[in-house]
Amino acid sequence: MKLCQKHGLPIVPRGSGTNLAAGTTPSQGGVVLIFRNMNDIVELDEENLALTVQPGVLTEEIHQYVEEQGLFYPPDPSSGKISTIGGNISENSGGLRGLKYGVTKDYILALEVVLPNGDIVRTGGKLAKDVAGYDLKSLLVGSEGTLGIVTEATLKLIPKPFYKETMLAVYESLEDAAETVSAILANRIIPATLEFMDQGTIQVVEGYKQIGLPTDCEAILLIEQDGPKEIVEQDIEKMYSICKEYGALSLSKAVTEQEAEELTRARKDALSCLAYLSPTTILEDATVPRSKIAPMVREIKKVADKYDVRIHTFGHAGDGNLHPTCATDARDKEEMARVEEAFAEIFQIAVDMGGTITGEHGVGEMKAPYLEWKVGELGIEIMKAIKQAIDPNNIMNPGKVFAKSTKKRVVVSNV
Amino acid sequence: MKLCQKHGLPIVPRGSGTNLAAGTTPSQGGVVLIFRNMNDIVELDEENLALTVQPGVLTEEIHQYVEEQGLFYPPDPSSGKISTIGGNISENSGGLRGLKYGVTKDYILALEVVLPNGDIVRTGGKLAKDVAGYDLKSLLVGSEGTLGIVTEATLKLIPKPFYKETMLAVYESLEDAAETVSAILANRIIPATLEFMDQGTIQVVEGYKQIGLPTDCEAILLIEQDGPKEIVEQDIEKMYSICKEYGALSLSKAVTEQEAEELTRARKDALSCLAYLSPTTILEDATVPRSKIAPMVREIKKVADKYDVRIHTFGHAGDGNLHPTCATDARDKEEMARVEEAFAEIFQIAVDMGGTITGEHGVGEMKAPYLEWKVGELGIEIMKAIKQAIDPNNIMNPGKVFAKSTKKRVVVSNV
Numbered sequence: 001m002k003l004c005q006k007h008g009l010p011i012v013p014r015g016s017g018t019n020l021a022a023g024t025t026p027s028q029g030g031v032v033l034i035f036r037n038m039n040d041i042v043e044l045d046e047e048n049l050a051l052t053v054q055p056g057v058l059t060e061e062i063h064q065y066v067e068e069q070g071l072f073y074p075p076d077p078s079s080g081k082i083s084t085i086g087g088n089i090s091e092n093s094g095g096l097r098g099l100k101y102g103v104t105k106d107y108i109l110a111l112e113v114v115l116p117n118g119d120i121v122r123t124g125g126k127l128a129k130d131v132a133g134y135d136l137k138s139l140l141v142g143s144e145g146t147l148g149i150v151t152e153a154t155l156k157l158i159p160k161p162f163y164k165e166t167m168l169a170v171y172e173s174l175e176d177a178a179e180t181v182s183a184i185l186a187n188r189i190i191p192a193t194l195e196f197m198d199q200g201t202i203q204v205v206e207g208y209k210q211i212g213l214p215t216d217c218e219a220i221l222l223i224e225q226d227g228p229k230e231i232v233e234q235d236i237e238k239m240y241s242i243c244k245e246y247g248a249l250s251l252s253k254a255v256t257e258q259e260a261e262e263l264t265r266a267r268k269d270a271l272s273c274l275a276y277l278s279p280t281t282i283l284e285d286a287t288v289p290r291s292k293i294a295p296m297v298r299e300i301k302k303v304a305d306k307y308d309v310r311i312h313t314f315g316h317a318g319d320g321n322l323h324p325t326c327a328t329d330a331r332d333k334e335e336m337a338r339v340e341e342a343f344a345e346i347f348q349i350a351v352d353m354g355g356t357i358t359g360e361h362g363v364g365e366m367k368a369p370y371l372e373w374k375v376g377e378l379g380i381e382i383m384k385a386i387k388q389a390i391d392p393n394n395i396m397n398p399g400k401v402f403a404k405s406t407k408k409r410v411v412v413s414n415v
Numbered sequence: 416m417k418l419c420q421k422h423g424l425p426i427v428p429r430g431s432g433t434n435l436a437a438g439t440t441p442s443q444g445g446v447v448l449i450f451r452n453m454n455d456i457v458e459l460d461e462e463n464l465a466l467t468v469q470p471g472v473l474t475e476e477i478h479q480y481v482e483e484q485g486l487f488y489p490p491d492p493s494s495g496k497i498s499t500i501g502g503n504i505s506e507n508s509g510g511l512r513g514l515k516y517g518v519t520k521d522y523i524l525a526l527e528v529v530l531p532n533g534d535i536v537r538t539g540g541k542l543a544k545d546v547a548g549y550d551l552k553s554l555l556v557g558s559e560g561t562l563g564i565v566t567e568a569t570l571k572l573i574p575k576p577f578y579k580e581t582m583l584a585v586y587e588s589l590e591d592a593a594e595t596v597s598a599i600l601a602n603r604i605i606p607a608t609l610e611f612m613d614q615g616t617i618q619v620v621e622g623y624k625q626i627g628l629p630t631d632c633e634a635i636l637l638i639e640q641d642g643p644k645e646i647v648e649q650d651i652e653k654m655y656s657i658c659k660e661y662g663a664l665s666l667s668k669a670v671t672e673q674e675a676e677e678l679t680r681a682r683k684d685a686l687s688c689l690a691y692l693s694p695t696t697i698l699e700d701a702t703v704p705r706s707k708i709a710p711m712v713r714e715i716k717k718v719a720d721k722y723d724v725r726i727h728t729f730g731h732a733g734d735g736n737l738h739p740t741c742a743t744d745a746r747d748k749e750e751m752a753r754v755e756e757a758f759a760e761i762f763q764i765a766v767d768m769g770g771t772i773t774g775e776h777g778v779g780e781m782k783a784p785y786l787e788w789k790v791g792e793l794g795i796e797i798m799k800a801i802k803q804a805i806d807p808n809n810i811m812n813p814g815k816v817f818a819k820s821t822k823k824r825v826v827v828s829n830v
Contacts, residue, residue: 048706106517131771228645382804
């Protein structure tokens with residue numbers, strides 16, 4: 001770090017590179033820092049429910065390790081099989097359990113970070129409460145490698161839920177599915193998972209996986225609850241009734257663990273399946289307040305039609321985090337221009353609905369030109385001032401988060 | 416704000432002034448901004464489980480308002496009866512439910528903030544996931560009025576737990592009480608409340624409240640669990656056995672809601688009761704990893720003896736957040752010097768144990784000279800750079816968080 005600082009050389013810290021916003025591409029040259037060999041589980045502190053790890057440990061390895069001890073690390077990005085915890089921290093990764101359990105930031109107790117000048121700073125501790133000065137830890141989590149390099153992290157663990165049930169609800173109409181989501185939450189149930197796939201996604205996933213998903217419906221919801229057995233059973237029963245009441249065509253509960261795993265896996269593999277469709281796949285994560293899911297999915301469809309591009313949508317219905325995904329071909333410049341316009345319009349619609357341009361994937365290089373739409377000119381100014389204060393020579397992952405120029409706002413009517 | 420900026424006049428935002436670190440004292444003159452009349456509940460959004468409020472709303476009013484709707488806002492600082500939500504946000508207030516539910520920061524979805532130059536910035540949204548740029552919201556929460564003024568906040572709500580049980584465990588020895596805390600958590604139970612009072616505190620509280628607390632024991636634990644009835648009953652039963660196993664002299668469950676309320680109130684009123692003891696009360700909140708509670712309480716006792724000052728300790732055993740409280744007299748300069756030395760030593764011991772100088776009260780003016788002990792020279796440097804970037808003329812609550820000079824570290828042996 002000191003050498004790079006001395007020579008003004010960019011540094012791009014990179015985990016497994018599974019981020020979806022061109023967040024770890026060395027587009028301005030420099031050194032790409034890989035953490036593959038910095039992958040020790042340093043300490044499990046059972047008394048304080050804290051796990052200390054190096055940044056190169058895989059997310060799934062953490063899940064397995066702590067679950068063997070009856071403990072639980074909730075954040076579960078779909079890429080968890082190969083993503084690293086360092087990458088998760090840099091991106092503040094979310095996942096399927098975000099609605100009930102929160103995201104990576106909610107589980108970081110302490111960080112060791114190397115600053116751009118080579119200084120090493122430790123922030124946080126094995127503490128549930130700590131208000132000593134500004135919250136540097138929260139500033140660093142999700143800063144996408146633009147402020148420093150995480151070299152060690154202490155994660156908060158919770159007791160592992162005893163029991164889990166998984167069910168699938170099939171809908172003729174999108175609105176019915178969306179209304180079910182609202183009704184579940186209005187009934188004061190917070191499920192562990194409340195996932196959504198639209199028809200296009202279902203067809204593609206079923207095409208590749210053949211696990212019996214219904215391909216003629218407009219939407220399906222994947223619902224999971226975890227916790228004490230009696231409560232899970234009660235909640236699932238209630239949600240079963242709610243799904244029925246709101247027009248579910250069919251409902252099925254996973255009977256075996258394998259069945260449940262298959263259903264969850266189908267949702268987690270949605271992106272990889274969609275990626276088979278075409279040479280290029282562009283996945284976004286425009287996010288809206290969850291009350292806006294149905295109108296948002298409708299708008300995405302309209303936009304896809306308007307620009308004549310192929311977009312399928314899946315995502316986390318419970319927390320409004322949608323993943324409109326475009327099957328396209330980067331070699332077709334004319335189509336790519338339409339794709340870009342379509343996504344710009346989708347971002348604008350999300351922001352107009354009180355949402356954001358990115359729920360869990362980060363800004364990276366791809367969404368940098370749109371950041372101002374969400375945080376405003378003033379927001380960018382403050383963020384840049386912070387960046388300048390910590391990394392005055394801009395050697396940390398330059399070109400990410402902040403763009404040279406902001407895209408013009410799209411004028412969208414009828415939202 | 417623009418006027419103050421123009422004339423270089425300090426602004427001190429102040430809720431009810433219940434903070435315990437001299438965080439809202441206009442010690443450098445200027446304008447004290449009171450939010451008493453900015454106290455509207457702006458909107459309850461049931462679909463997105465979000466409550467939007469102005470900063471002058473009392474914490475208790477929020478609790479009552481949302482609980483009537485079957486919803487829950489968990490942060491419950493002991494001062495909640497009179498504290499404002501704006502103050503809670505500035506201080507990132509904790510409370511008795513921190514262990515299970517987290518602190519104020521965990522429940523802030525969006526903020527409207529007036530910056531030192533008069534610009535208005537909105538950060539966050541009714542979103543469970545949002546990674547668009549740096550996390551300004553988390554930076555502002557707990558910044559003690561040194562970066563801007565919160566003029567509106569959107570709070571995250573959760574479903575109200577259906578049922579609650581309260582019990583009290585009495586211990587001959589401090590170690591037994593501390594071991595009980597560890598055993599409860601090791602048994603994968605996270606109680607809603609796990610509070611601790613030492614003998615001195617018990618005697619004083621019982622003296623004033625006369626609710627039948629045993630005054631001859633070394634420690635009591637106040638334990639609460641909330642949630643679905645069957646789970647609460649299971650957990651309370653398990654914790655009952657654990658308390659017995661670890662040597663509780665007596666155990667009592669609150670039978671009526673009034674009994675439960677009395678017990679909780681006794682703990683919440685510990686500070687007010689201790690305040691009757693002497694003309695001056697100094698309450699601290701040195702915090703340690705929860706595995707260190709017993710040694711920490713022992714060390715506090717030793718320090719009190721060493722400096723011949725009267726310190727009683729109570730606090731949140733579940734999250735290691737202790738409140739050693741000194742009954743003294745500000746007019747007695749010689750005693751005050753000893754008190755200050757005693758607390759300095761307590762801070763140092765907490766930090767040496769992996770803890771912090773403040774768990775939930777903030778740094779304010781009182782703890783500013785000790786901040787470096789926790790965050791290091793480098794930590795202070797980064798925080799100052801951020802402050803400088805956002806408030807270059809230092810008009811926001813000057814003299815708080817950052818001290819003119821750092822106290823010399825105390826050399827403590829045998830920790």
